[in-house]
Amino acid sequence: MARLWLHLCICLQIPGFCRNLLLSQTPEHILAQTNNKTEILCELKKEHTGLYWYRWSQERQIFEFLVFSNVLGKTTYGANISQNKFSVHRASVHNSYSLHISHLHALDNGIYYCSVSQSSQLFLGSGTQLSVVDVLPLPSKTTQAPVSKKPVRCITKCKAASEKGPCSPLIWIPLAAGALLLLLTLISIAHRLHRLRRRLWLRIHRQ
Template identity: 75%
Template sequence: MARPWLHLCICLQIPGFYAALLLNQTPGHILSQTSNKTEIPCELKTEQAGLYWYRWSQQRQHFEFLLFSSTMGRATYGPNVRQDKFSVHEARSQSSYSLHISHLHPSDSGIYYCSMPQSSQLLLGRGTQLTVVDALPPKTTQTPVSKKPLPRTTKRKAASREGPCSPLVWIPLAAGVLLLLLSLVPIAYRLHRLRRRLWLRIHGQ
């Protein structure tokens, strides 16, 4: 099996929306306590021979290959990765997998990515940030909201701020369109280079 971490620099160039079509990784953040265990789910939207798992450690500034789990239930671990700590379990749907982490320690904190091969490259999920703390913060009780009706003037002001032209609506929409256009630039550049190579081959002969 080829070392998958050598291709990470390539997969980072793939637009994120394309990976999201094939991988669904939720939730985005998990908070757990030391010595406990947790699981990080990842849903595949296409048939694959297996799934890779990586971890980015902000503290050590290190991207680490954890393991590769095949659909046959076999696992190949990265160097210095404890097999009794990490394991992958398949859900009943046979398209959802979860990375189980036991004996949690603050050093396990980081962003965990599930990954799959696609066209000789690796696609990364959106990542799940795991934060391991010695003590969980106390649960705060929410103050009940008063059901007293608002004055008519207040209602009109709130309605005007939440209208279809509100900045809360069009600013995220414009940002999403801009990110989509920026993600298409690498694809257009590659197609241009491929087209130029084909033209040179044809006219070179």
């Protein structure tokens, strides 16, 4: 028995020393409110005679045996451990156990370990940190500043190109040709109007 507790002390002082693939414990952290309840899961990778549950209190520096549950469902509680507070449930299909803790208060804070004994050695799970608070913190809300919409200016292709450099010949050559054609058309119209005015003037003076 002394050898078993010596091995347990080494496990607590050297994190990961006794953690192995025999146990899978979840979750890693639990934040719960006072007077509520919670549960911790522990899955065994192979069949064992039963499962131990321990609690390490950092504040009181106490490693406390809580309860042992065997494959037949029989439970053995540690000294001064309330059966109304702690209970163990076993799921035979997945060979897993769950520790249920009710009526939570500040004294329940600590790291909970599931454990199996093999060859006079105590193998621990990864541990679950339980923190009990009176009021749970509210989830933080991230506020996003409204995006200011700036008016979009419509600019011509030539102007857009001029901001980067001179207009392309493919743009200004058709424009120049169109302007020249318009100018010739205006000259022709002006010439016709001049001839028409000349005829009217001659006709009036002949009368």
